[in-house]
Amino acid sequence: MIDIAYDRKERIYKWTEPESGEVLTAPSGAPSKAALFQTAVAMTNPELWEAAARWIGEEPYLERAIWKGVELVVNDGVELFDLNGRLLALVQSSDEYGRYGVSNIDGYVVCECPHYQDGGAAIDRLGQKTCKHIAAYRLAQTQESRF
Numbered sequence: 394m395i396d397i398a399y400d401r402k403e404r405i406y407k408w409t410e411p412e413s414g415e416v417l418t419a420p421s422g423a424p425s426k427a428a429l430f431q432t433a434v435a436m437t438n439p440e441l442w443e444a445a446a447r448w449i450g451e452e453p454y455l456e457r458a459i460w461k462g463v464e465l466v467v468n469d470g471v472e473l474f475d476l477n478g479r480l481l482a483l484v485q486s487s488d489e490y491g492r493y494g495v496s497n498i499d500g501y502v503v504c505e506c507p508h509y510q511d512g513g514a515a516i517d518r519l520g521q522k523t524c525k526h527i528a529a530y531r532l533a534q535t536q537e538s539r540f
């Protein structure tokens with residue numbers, strides 16, 4: 394869990410490194426909040442940060458979905474299932490309307506979310522539509538293989 398708080402009085406974002414208690418700050422604004430989040434991921438989960446950075450390097454057009462996916466992974470929003478089944482994962486929806494199923498349908502990864510279903514999600518180099526839930530599923534898998 395990476396909890397970035399906004400201090401209204403000082404107009405800055407704050408994140409406390411859990412081990413050292415060191416407080417990192419960033420000025421207000423979405424880009425600096427995103428940068429602080431990425432720093433927090435790099436400090437608390439370098440393997441996940443590296444997996445995301447490597448993937449973005451290969452497919453920069455997926456960057457948005459990938460960082461959203463990282464957010465879902467660090468907030469325990471991904472539940473992985475047996476790889477041999479049709480249901481691959483249940484991923485928390487960001488609007489908290491529940492969870493979306495990520496499934497394997499004839500070798501193609503499919504998500505239930507509107508972004509995927511409406512066709513708005515970015516398409517990766519293999520022709521696979523990749524919403525943030527599918528990105529989260531992929532990133533969560535790289536986490537599993539550590540154990």
Ligand SMILES: [Zn+2]
Nearest residue numbers: 504506524526
């Ligand atoms: Zn989705």
